[in-house]
Amino acid sequence: MPKFTLRINKKTHRINIDADTPLLWVLRDELGYTGTKYGCGRGFCGACTVHVDGEATRSCMTAVDNVNGAEITTIEGLSIDNSHPIQKSWISEEVSQCGYCQPGQIMTAAALLDRNADPDDEDIDSAMKMNLCRCGTYDRIRKAIHIAAKEQK
Amino acid sequence: MSQDFSRRDFLKVSSTVGVGLVISVALPYKERLVATGIVENSFEPNVWIKISSDNKVVITLAKSEMGQHIRTSIPMIVAEELNADWSQVNVVQADTHPDKYGSQSTGGSGSIRRSYMRLRKAGATARDLLIQAASLKWEVPASECKAYMSEVIHSKSKRSLKFGELISLAGKLDTPIDPILKDEKDFTLIGKSLPGLDTVYKVNGSAKFGIDIRLPNMLYATVLKCQTFGGSLKSFNAKKANKINGVKYIFEVDGGIAVVAANTWSAIKGQRALDVEWDHGDFYSWDSKKIKNMMETKSQDKGVIAKEVGNTKNLKNNISIESNYEVPFTSHATMETMNCVAHVNKDSAELWVPTQSPQRIQSSIAEKLNFDIEKVKVNVTLMGGGFGRRLWSDFIPDAVEISKKIKKPVKLLWTREDDMKHDFYRPASLHKLKGSLSDKNELISWEHHIVSPSISGQRSPERFKNGQLDRSAVNGANNLPYDVPNILVDYVMSNTKVPVGWWRSVYNSQNAFANEVFIDELAYKAGVDALEFRMIMLNNSPRHKAVLRLAAEKAGWGKPLAKGQGMGLAVHESFGSWSAQVATVTVSKAGELSVDKIVASIDCGTVINPDGVKAQMEGSIVYGLTSTLKGEITIEKGAVAQSNFHDFELLQIDEMPKVEIHIVPSIESPSGAGEPGLPPVAPAVANAIFNANGKRVRKLPIKSKDLKV
Numbered sequence: 074m075p076k077f078t079l080r081i082n083k084k085t086h087r088i089n090i091d092a093d094t095p096l097l098w099v100l101r102d103e104l105g106y107t108g109t110k111y112g113c114g115r116g117f118c119g120a121c122t123v124h125v126d127g128e129a130t131r132s133c134m135t136a137v138d139n140v141n142g143a144e145i146t147t148i149e150g151l152s153i154d155n156s157h158p159i160q161k162s163w164i165s166e167e168v169s170q171c172g173y174c175q176p177g178q179i180m181t182a183a184a185l186l187d188r189n190a191d192p193d194d195e196d197i198d199s200a201m202k203m204n205l206c207r208c209g210t211y212d213r214i215r216k217a218i219h220i221a222a223k224e225q226k
Numbered sequence: 227m228s229q230d231f232s233r234r235d236f237l238k239v240s241s242t243v244g245v246g247l248v249i250s251v252a253l254p255y256k257e258r259l260v261a262t263g264i265v266e267n268s269f270e271p272n273v274w275i276k277i278s279s280d281n282k283v284v285i286t287l288a289k290s291e292m293g294q295h296i297r298t299s300i301p302m303i304v305a306e307e308l309n310a311d312w313s314q315v316n317v318v319q320a321d322t323h324p325d326k327y328g329s330q331s332t333g334g335s336g337s338i339r340r341s342y343m344r345l346r347k348a349g350a351t352a353r354d355l356l357i358q359a360a361s362l363k364w365e366v367p368a369s370e371c372k373a374y375m376s377e378v379i380h381s382k383s384k385r386s387l388k389f390g391e392l393i394s395l396a397g398k399l400d401t402p403i404d405p406i407l408k409d410e411k412d413f414t415l416i417g418k419s420l421p422g423l424d425t426v427y428k429v430n431g432s433a434k435f436g437i438d439i440r441l442p443n444m445l446y447a448t449v450l451k452c453q454t455f456g457g458s459l460k461s462f463n464a465k466k467a468n469k470i471n472g473v474k475y476i477f478e479v480d481g482g483i484a485v486v487a488a489n490t491w492s493a494i495k496g497q498r499a500l501d502v503e504w505d506h507g508d509f510y511s512w513d514s515k516k517i518k519n520m521m522e523t524k525s526q527d528k529g530v531i532a533k534e535v536g537n538t539k540n541l542k543n544n545i546s547i548e549s550n551y552e553v554p555f556t557s558h559a560t561m562e563t564m565n566c567v568a569h570v571n572k573d574s575a576e577l578w579v580p581t582q583s584p585q586r587i588q589s590s591i592a593e594k595l596n597f598d599i600e601k602v603k604v605n606v607t608l609m610g611g612g613f614g615r616r617l618w619s620d621f622i623p624d625a626v627e628i629s630k631k632i633k634k635p636v637k638l639l640w641t642r643e644d645d646m647k648h649d650f651y652r653p654a655s656l657h658k659l660k661g662s663l664s665d666k667n668e669l670i671s672w673e674h675h676i677v678s679p680s681i682s683g684q685r686s687p688e689r690f691k692n693g694q695l696d697r698s699a700v701n702g703a704n705n706l707p708y709d710v711p712n713i714l715v716d717y718v719m720s721n722t723k724v725p726v727g728w729w730r731s732v733y734n735s736q737n738a739f740a741n742e743v744f745i746d747e748l749a750y751k752a753g754v755d756a757l758e759f760r761m762i763m764l765n766n767s768p769r770h771k772a773v774l775r776l777a778a779e780k781a782g783w784g785k786p787l788a789k790g791q792g793m794g795l796a797v798h799e800s801f802g803s804w805s806a807q808v809a810t811v812t813v814s815k816a817g818e819l820s821v822d823k824i825v826a827s828i829d830c831g832t833v834i835n836p837d838g839v840k841a842q843m844e845g846s847i848v849y850g851l852t853s854t855l856k857g858e859i860t861i862e863k864g865a866v867a868q869s870n871f872h873d874f875e876l877l878q879i880d881e882m883p884k885v886e887i888h889i890v891p892s893i894e895s896p897s898g899a900g901e902p903g904l905p906p907v908a909p910a911v912a913n914a915i916f917n918a919n920g921k922r923v924r925k926l927p928i929k930s931k932d933l934k935v
Contacts, residue, residue, distance in 0.1 A: 094491045102489040107438035108431015113642040117871035148431035160429045171293030172428030173561045173610025198880035208293045209848025211882040
């Protein structure tokens with residue numbers, strides 16, 4: 074089996090695995106980063122979103138051989154102490170209900186703020202629209218992103 | 227009030243102070259969740275509370291957390307009566323036990339309304355014992371002592387003792403039979419929007435759901451079942467699947483095929499590589515059209531009478547209108563698909579399941595394995611949504627069977643496709659309504675003829691073999707709140723092989739849609755404002771009136787609207803609570819619909835955590851809007867046609883209306899909050915569309931092509 078070197082949350086992991094294995098399952102099953110969630114396996118729901126070289130990326134649709142050597146950040150690596158502005162506003166606004174889709178929502182939102190420090194509702198909608206939430210936390214997500222943007226300034 | 231009080235709540239778990247281990251989840255942040263185990267030097271006045279010598283209070287939660295913040299609101303109730311310092315309160319998920327905690331099922335918006343008084347009493351009992359202990363120590367009357375912030379205080383002598391310092395004496399005292407409950411006006415926690423005890427774990431990936439459980443030597447499995455309902459396995463060829471790296475075993479399990487592998491991806495690839503021949507059975511010839519035709523035919527049958535007042539058949543001088551309404555099957559589509567970790571040993575088994583119904587799993591698996599019930603341990607994990615789906619344990623026996631066979635722990639995971647094809651769907655329904663107005667435009671007659679599959683009838687057909695009524699199927703229809711002198715509500719069962727189940731708000735979602743749109747039609751026919759028409763018929767239902775008035779007032783009912791805009795309202799009682807909603811929509815000439823705003827009110831009695839109620843209302847509205855605008859399950863060749871989120875769409879953030887929630891202040895007993903916000907959404911939106919462009923919506927989901935003027 075091929076060998077891969079993965080940089081995850083600033084740590085280096087070497088693994089042997091089939092080249093077509095989606096990053097999602099490498100993270101969850103092989104390395105124990107279970108914060109990244111399986112929702113649909115087809116890139117429709119966004120629960121599996123991580124950052125690959127700073128870009129919000131669907132880990133369920135990203136084969137491990139496409140991210141060999143790339144800098145990967147998962148929800149566990151966003152901060153060590155819940156101090157990322159998005160995490161802080163997610164806590165203060167009590168965004169989460171069941172919480173299952175939230176790692177993906179948070180990673181997408183954090184990537185949005187990285188490239189757009191002051192998103193308006195439309196920017197938020199277009200960045201977040203492919204992240205599904207069945208509990209219906211959308212209103213709070215929007216609010217929390219605005220708050221995080223303000224705090225980041 | 228149907229609080230299920232139980233003697234056992236007031237019996238002490240241990241009268242002496244035990245010493246044991248604290249086993250807590252390894253979490254990087256301030257620990258508020260204790261996994262399991264005995265708290266060191268603990269005082270356990272009842273099954274709900276443990277207080278340790280270091281002054282920590284651990285409250286046991288015997289319900290499932292699925293996003294409704296029950297891990298916070300139940301501890302709040304206990305801590306309120308205990309007068310505990312909230313910052314010292316922890317929560318532990320109960321072990322699954324046949325009767326120690328009463329029912330451990332989570333559903334029917336019932337966790338708080340069915341346990342409020344017993345939880346308060348549990349807290350009050352502990353408080354009483356701690357006060358008694360302090361009064362004995364100080365040799366002062368107990369009446370001079372009070373509990374405050376996890377201490378007992380004697381203000382006369384300015385003495386205080388921490389709860390932790392009182393536990394050994396408190397543990398030796400007799401439990402008071404009837405502890406005095408606090409006066410509601412003295413509440414310091416109940417009624418406050420406190421942050422969720424598990425909020426922080428949900429923003430950093432440390433919250434553990436069922437799918438996140440990992441055990442040493444664990445293997446990963448998928449199971450492929452026949453997608454045609456009632457079909458069975460004829461034969462399969464695993465040659466290709468067996469060649470996939472990581473695939474370890476492939477075998478038949480309960481009419482399906484299990485692929486067991488070293489990781490999830492191999493198990494999924496193995497599943498995809500199977501060559502299978504199914505015997506599709508007779509349901510293969512069924513599709514949505516055939517089901518609809520069958521329901522139409524059935525609608526000619528006389529139904530089982532659910533409610534009859536006066537005589538709807540013998541009216542004079544009236545104008546009648548008739549309308550039919552249709553609601554489709556829909557799926558729960560929890561974001562976390564069904565999964566179960568099972569570890570079956572020779573004479574015991576342990577399971578980790580995101581479930582709303584752990585006791586049923588425990589008893590059925592014990593029976594299946596022929597083990598004593600205490601040999602089957604069922605750990606309830608966090609769950610990625612429930613909405614009624616996780617009351618079913620259909621996937622559990624397969625996980626158990628696989629683990630038993632491979633003699634290793636296994637994680638069975640359903641793919642999204644498995645999950646969508648094998649749900650217990652919200653029953654599709656057909657509603658035929660007839661209403662009559664007098665010459666003074668008063669509603670004098672109401673007939674509601676319901677045709678739908680029965681959840682109970684599918685589970686236990688023998689209960690209905692003599693034409694008995696399924697009471698659940700007429701929920702929300704037989705309790706029409708309006709004063710109408712002649713009412714007839716009846717029900718015709720129309721079961722097929724499509725599995726049906728309890729979907730958020732259950733039959734209230736369909737019945738409220740029919741009721742509240744039809745009332746709107748009648749109001750229009752009578753030429754009376756939709757709010758006023760309802761109000762004059764609600765004189766016996768003050769809480770309906772109050773929620774309607776509140777929502778209408780906050781939404782500005784009757785105010786001028788922009789061109790293409792419309793406003794509609796609906797009110798419904800379910801799970802002991804009342805909700806009214808006013809929807810504002812815009813419909814373009816081409817029929818494009820945008821739901822601009824929903825203003826909702828709720829009366830759910832005493833509110834434990836207002837922000838939690840708001841979140842549940844917001845969630846119910848989004849869940850309800852999804853099924854109003856999308857989320858239709860159709861049948862083709864005896865199977866569900868949809869397979870994933872591309873063809874079973876959920877509401878997205880850019881379609882999200884502004885939502886405003888208003889809570890009616892109340893000191894009545896607490897009632898449901900997880901579901902009552904759902905039923906009014908669809909009729910409010912449908913009525914708003916009529917108000918906008920005169921198109922009457924009688925079928926869900928609402929399709930743009932039907933709204934074109």
